[in-house]
Amino acid sequence: MARSFDLIGRRRWWYALSLAVILPGLISLYVHHVRDHHALNWGVDFTGGNALELRITQPFTVGDIRQVMDRFGLGDAIIQKSGETELFIRTRPLTQAQTNAIIEAVRTRFPSTVMLREDTVGPEIGAELRNVAILGVAIGLVLQVIFISIRFRSVRFAIAADIALLHDLLVVIGAFALTQREVNSSFLAVLLTVAGYSINDTIVIFDRIRENLSQRTREPFEHLVNRSVLEALVRSINTAMTAVLAIGAVYVFGGETIRDVAFGLVVSIITGGYSSIFNASPILVDWHNWAERRKAAQAGMPVGRPARSAELPGEAARVAGDGERTATPVPPAAVPTAPRAGGPRRRRGGRRRR
Amino acid sequence: MRVSNSVRLLGVILVAVAAFLVAFQPVRLEGATPVFQPLRLHINLGLDLQGGSHIVLQAQPTPRTPVTPDAVDGVVRVIRNRVDQLGVSEPVITRQGRDRILVELPGIQNPQRAIELIGKTALLEFVDTGTRSLPQGAEWVGPDTVVLPDKTRLALPKKVILTGADLSDAQVTFDQFGRPEVGFTFRSSAAKTFEDYTTKNVGKYLTIVLDNRVISSPVINSPIPGGKGVIEGGFTLDSARDLAVLLRAGALPLPVKVVENRTVGPLLGRDSIDRSLRAGYIAVVLVGLFMLLYYRFPGFLADLALGVYTLILFALLTLLGATLTLPGIAGFILSLGVAVDANVIIFEKVKEELRAHKTLRAAVSAGWSRAIVTIFDSNTTTLIGAAVLLWLGTGPVRGFAVTLILGILTSIFTAIVVTRVLVDLALETRLAGWIQRIGALGGRRVPAPAAAPAGPGSAGE
Numbered sequence: 001m002a003r004s005f006d007l008i009g010r011r012r013w014w015y016a017l018s019l020a021v022i023l024p025g026l027i028s029l030y031v032h033h034v035r036d037h038h039a040l041n042w043g044v045d046f047t048g049g050n051a052l053e054l055r056i057t058q059p060f061t062v063g064d065i066r067q068v069m070d071r072f073g074l075g076d077a078i079i080q081k082s083g084e085t086e087l088f089i090r091t092r093p094l095t096q097a098q099t100n101a102i103i104e105a106v107r108t109r110f111p112s113t114v115m116l117r118e119d120t121v122g123p124e125i126g127a128e129l130r131n132v133a134i135l136g137v138a139i140g141l142v143l144q145v146i147f148i149s150i151r152f153r154s155v156r157f158a159i160a161a162d163i164a165l166l167h168d169l170l171v172v173i174g175a176f177a178l179t180q181r182e183v184n185s186s187f188l189a190v191l192l193t194v195a196g197y198s199i200n201d202t203i204v205i206f207d208r209i210r211e212n213l214s215q216r217t218r219e220p221f222e223h224l225v226n227r228s229v230l231e232a233l234v235r236s237i238n239t240a241m242t243a244v245l246a247i248g249a250v251y252v253f254g255g256e257t258i259r260d261v262a263f264g265l266v267v268s269i270i271t272g273g274y275s276s277i278f279n280a281s282p283i284l285v286d287w288h289n290w291a292e293r294r295k296a297a298q299a300g301m302p303v304g305r306p307a308r309s310a311e312l313p314g315e316a317a318r319v320a321g322d323g324e325r326t327a328t329p330v331p332p333a334a335v336p337t338a339p340r341a342g343g344p345r346r347r348r349g350g351r352r353r354r
Numbered sequence: 355m356r357v358s359n360s361v362r363l364l365g366v367i368l369v370a371v372a373a374f375l376v377a378f379q380p381v382r383l384e385g386a387t388p389v390f391q392p393l394r395l396h397i398n399l400g401l402d403l404q405g406g407s408h409i410v411l412q413a414q415p416t417p418r419t420p421v422t423p424d425a426v427d428g429v430v431r432v433i434r435n436r437v438d439q440l441g442v443s444e445p446v447i448t449r450q451g452r453d454r455i456l457v458e459l460p461g462i463q464n465p466q467r468a469i470e471l472i473g474k475t476a477l478l479e480f481v482d483t484g485t486r487s488l489p490q491g492a493e494w495v496g497p498d499t500v501v502l503p504d505k506t507r508l509a510l511p512k513k514v515i516l517t518g519a520d521l522s523d524a525q526v527t528f529d530q531f532g533r534p535e536v537g538f539t540f541r542s543s544a545a546k547t548f549e550d551y552t553t554k555n556v557g558k559y560l561t562i563v564l565d566n567r568v569i570s571s572p573v574i575n576s577p578i579p580g581g582k583g584v585i586e587g588g589f590t591l592d593s594a595r596d597l598a599v600l601l602r603a604g605a606l607p608l609p610v611k612v613v614e615n616r617t618v619g620p621l622l623g624r625d626s627i628d629r630s631l632r633a634g635y636i637a638v639v640l641v642g643l644f645m646l647l648y649y650r651f652p653g654f655l656a657d658l659a660l661g662v663y664t665l666i667l668f669a670l671l672t673l674l675g676a677t678l679t680l681p682g683i684a685g686f687i688l689s690l691g692v693a694v695d696a697n698v699i700i701f702e703k704v705k706e707e708l709r710a711h712k713t714l715r716a717a718v719s720a721g722w723s724r725a726i727v728t729i730f731d732s733n734t735t736t737l738i739g740a741a742v743l744l745w746l747g748t749g750p751v752r753g754f755a756v757t758l759i760l761g762i763l764t765s766i767f768t769a770i771v772v773t774r775v776l777v778d779l780a781l782e783t784r785l786a787g788w789i790q791r792i793g794a795l796g797g798r799r800v801p802a803p804a805a806a807p808a809g810p811g812s813a814g815e
Contacts, residue, residue, distance in 0.1 A: 117618050142740070235699055262684060
């Protein structure tokens with residue numbers, strides 16, 4: 001067969017693209033942190049406070065509502081108008097009597113006022129939720145890493161999947177920082193879905209690598225990964241496409257309340273699909289090459305340190321030819337230390353110039 | 355595998371029909387006679403979908419009463435009494451942890467009034483204020499300090515004669531001008547105390563205090579026998595009714611604070627159901643179309659399996675009495691993606707086996723057994739995440755986790771069993787050639803993603 005698209009070989013470009021997506025988000029986090037003292041637009045779920053959503057089916061302006069709020073000594077309330085009729089008012093925690101008085105006052109001015117939604121969250125609840133969110137994400141991640149390590153008999157796969165996941169989490173958090181969408185308790189659901197989906201997607205690709213490794217071809221690892229990724233590509237694209245279609249429908253038609261969740265899910269599906277192909281698999285290759293170089297460097301040392309080739313199933317059969325494009329397999333003992341260690345580095349320099 | 359395909363098909367059809375009956379309940383048994391009723395999903399709707407209030411109260415210790423399990427149980431009892439008086443159907447009132455009480459009021463029409471009513475301590479006291487009449491709104495800020503409405507402080511010990519606990523009944527009554535007031539009746543022992551006290555203190559003031567705030571301060575004109583009396587306090591009909599409810603239900607043994615309140619008005623609830631259902635339909639149609647256009651005949655079989663999947667999931671949610679919330683619907687739609695993914699993985703593997711020049715039957719069989727490993731590994735990680743959500747999350751987040759977990763389990767079942775039965779059945783007929791074509795999809799050896807028919811994909815925006 002003819003040489004297929006060398007996706008893995010262009011991995012430096014993919015890493016760069018990932019950075020280019022993540023950096024604006026990180027910068028935005030920092031800028032918002034410095035300027036507004038909150039990196040993300042934390043909702044009342046986390047900060048504690050009162051959120052009131054009203055529908056007023058007659059013309060009104062934010063200024064009208066602010067006048068009403070000023071009378072209650074709530075001049076610092078955040079007042080937003082959404083669409084023609086919806087009104088959001090966010091304040092510090094209020095008692096029910098105070099909230100009722102506010103709704104009454106707005107209704108006196110605009111008789112068509114209807115209460116749509118009211119959330120009051122005490123600061124203690126907000127703090128608890130924050131702790132639960134951090135704990136939940138941490139526990140979920142640890143369990144997933146343990147599972148992958150067992151199923152793939154390799155920590156390498158687990159860590160590569162995790163780096164891809166970290167990438168996805170950063171992308172999603174960055175997206176929420178950039179758009180300043182509200183981060184509420186559903187955000188926890190989004191984060192854990194990213195985790196689930198990202199790893200799910202990575203595993204489907206790794207599974208293909210595992211399958212191909214078990215066939216014990218004498219193919220170089222880099223080629224094998226490249227082939228595996230390409231073979232799994234159609235599935236990845238089709239799956240991401242259907243998932244985005246489905247959740248996209250929710251985003252477009254699902255209404256204001258669920259839109260933030262849907263947004264987070266769409267971003268996570270796209271980034272999850274990207275990272276498993278363009279980050280997780282190349283990282284495996286880079287790690288493998290690095291380990292090979294180290295092993296080659298140690299080959300010149302006294303015996304007694306066994307090469308840890310059992311790290312990847314089926315790897316032992318192919319140790320020799322890996323990492324290099326030279327087709328001729330060379331027995332490891334015969335490889336002089338210096339050229340092998342220098343080999344990949346030379347290649348890297350060459351690629352940068354293309 | 356030895357069972358014939360038609361028997362397996364029959365099994366799948368039976369499961370689908372059973373799921374349909376459970377989820378939509380088209381037939382109801384009235385005694386022994388079956389009654390047909392309009393089709394409707396019988397899943398519990400969360401408060402965010404049907405409208406209602408989710409309230410968490412926290413008991414506050416007072417210098418006199420610490421927060422003990424008994425006292426909190428007492429609070430739960432009183433709140434249940436009050437909620438019963440409000441006429442809310444199927445309320446949930448439970449203790450949560452050491453000092454919290456969860457109150458859920460589904461479908462409530464006037465949530466603000468209800469919450470104000472529930473959170474009130476409602477300690478009614480009949481206080482001997484001697485020769486002093488106190489204006490309405492005066493408040494005891496300590497055991498013997500009163501702050502008048504004009505902010506002047508007054509040293510006046512609170513000599514409590516009787517409390518709301520001594521009442522046996524309270525009702526809204528009207529005075530001779532038709533103004534609402536609250537009539538009350540004392541228990542027999544308290545009635546005696548009341549009669550004795552009023553006999554000895556004619557001409558003095560008996561101040562009626564609710565939660566340390568003066569409602570009225572009437573003068574005792576004559577001894578009051580029989581243990582009956584009225585509270586006048588310039589009530590509106592609503593406020594008189596509320597006070598009567600509070601007095602009948604009794605005072606909370608501990609004051610409570612609302613630490614969390616999530617209320618969805620009836621209007622938004624209706625709105626959310628309509629919109630999310632529409633989003634759900636559109637998602638199902640788009641996903642089905644994609645499978646059909648990309649995989650053709652096998653895609654159609656997968657769509658059938660997807661239909662079975664939806665029925666089974668609804669039936670499971672109904673059977674387990676799970677509550678469908680707004681994020682739960684998002685979870686359902688996400689699991690739809692998982693269900694499709696399982697089919698995509700299977701079809702892609704079958705496609706490869708066909709290209710490796712295997713016979714159709716061998717390719718299907720090999721493709722399936724290879725796909726099962728992938729599907730198991732990839733979905734377990736998602737399940738782990740969802741299980742953590744279920745364990746730690748509350749309310750809506752939990753609803754998301756429940757539908758996601760059930761959805762993943764169901765999708766594994768339908769992809770591995772249902773689609774397989776349909777495909778095997780097709781293999782026995784002339785339709786086999788249609789499945790064979792899966793091998794020719796998406797170009798030759800090198801899968802070229804750009805060549806994928808992007809028809810439905812472009813509608814994804």
